[in-house]
Amino acid sequence: MTGTTLAQLSSLAVYSAMGVLTLAMVMYSVYLARIAPTRTNSRVADDRELVAVGGAEVPAATNGPGLAAVDAEPVSMGARRAGGIAWMLTLLGTLLTVAGVVLRGLEVRRWPLGNMYEFAIVGCMLTLLTYVAWASRRDLRWLGLFVVGPVLLTLGLAVTAWYTDGSELMPSLRSIWLAIHVSVATLSVALFTIGFSLAIIYLIQARxxxxxxxxxxxxxxxxxxxxxxxxxxxxxxxxxxxxxxTLIAGAIWARQAWGAYWSWDPKEVWTFVIWTVYAGYLHARATTGVRRQSVAWIALAGFGCIIFNYTVVNMFLVGMHSYSGL
Known part of the structure; x- marks a missing residue:
């Protein structure tokens, strides 16, 4: 196959993934709407109905670990059907995203991590793969909307604002560290994305x-x-x-490529800023007396730094890491 054909097939796979994931997002929304309890039978987990057992009051059974005892009724058939369809669409969308990444790699004959478009589609692929792997072990259909939504938004930006034709890498990027450093960075961002969604849901639930x-x-x-x-x-x-x-590997690669472990490049600085914010999150989480809501806000600030690093730093700040391709 020619490079042009592979490029067309890769784009087709990505656009198809976007269509499938849009349907998945709709079905996840239907699923969440149909599992909503009625106003008369809803209860908060911390205010569970008490039942008398042998003269003593004990909490009623819950619907599972960490779930509120909303009511005694099972999830409706309509909700289960919507959740099942959403899950199957998510699997299909994941496969199509993987196909788009693989075809892009075959087109450029290298790891598809050389510009913002490639970072975006690989990041979306890893986010979906992480969610699918995790959801295969436990029921996480309730999280699907909050994972597919950001992925769909990122893919939309990738094909409309960040797309660039396949090209050769800059000399400083032609290293095995591209596969190591950038792949691990992209995987960590995928995990941070799911963590961001969970933090948002947690703050809403706590409120x-x-x-x-x-x-x-x-x-x-x-x-x-x-x-x-x-x-x-x-x-x-x-x-x-x-x-x-990612931070350590980047410094090692910088030593090989530019002769110095640290050059105060904007990308280096913001990579360290992100590390510092998330270190603060973990430290606050382990500190007695710090409210969990405040800790979650630190995690959101960390993800905000990731967004800034990926967009503003890549696109507008000139440095040795100017690899956006735009």
Whole structure:
């Protein structure tokens, strides 16, 4: 196959993935709408109905670890069907995204990590693969909308604002460290993206649990705030060491490419800023007396720094890392 044909097939796969993921997002929305409890039977996890057992009061059984005991009714058939369709569409969208990345790699005959467009589609692929792998072990359909949404937005920006034709790498990028350093960086960003979504859901859930009375919504079917906060923390615990490796590997590569481990390049500086913010998140999380909501906001600030690093730094700040391709 010629490079032009591979480029066309790669673009077709990415556009097809966007269409499929759009349908998946719609079905996840339907799923969340149909699992919403009625106002008369909703309860907050921290205010579970008490039942008398042998003269003593104990909490009623929950719908699963960390889930609110909303009601005794199972999830409706319509909700299960919508969730199943959304899951299958997510799998298909993931496969199409993988195909788009592989075809791009075949087109350029290298790791497809040489410009912003390639970073974006690889990052989306890793985000989807992480979600699919995690959701294969536990029911995470409630999280699907909050993962597919950011992925779809990123793919949209990739094909409309960041797309560039396949080209040769700059001499300083022709190194095995491209596959090591940039791949790990992209994987850590994928994990941080899911962590960002979880932090948002946690903050919403915590606010709803503090409301009196609590308004009924699909959030009553999601894990309670404590479980969501633990999930948020657990994924950041995995992502942070990967970002640490990214920082160290980048310094080693910089020594080989430019003769210095650190040159105060804007990309280097903001990579360290991101590391510092997430280190602050983990430190605050381990500090007694710091409110969990405040800790979550630090995680959101860290993701904001990632967005700034990926967009503003790549596109507008001139430095040795000016590889956006735009």
């Amino acid at each position: 709803l649990e503090a409301a009196d009375p609590r308004p009924a919504s699909f959030m009553d079917r999601l894990p309670d705030s404590r479980a969501l906060e633990r999930l948020t923390y657990s994924i950041h615990v995995v992502a942070f060491p990967l970002w640490t490796f």
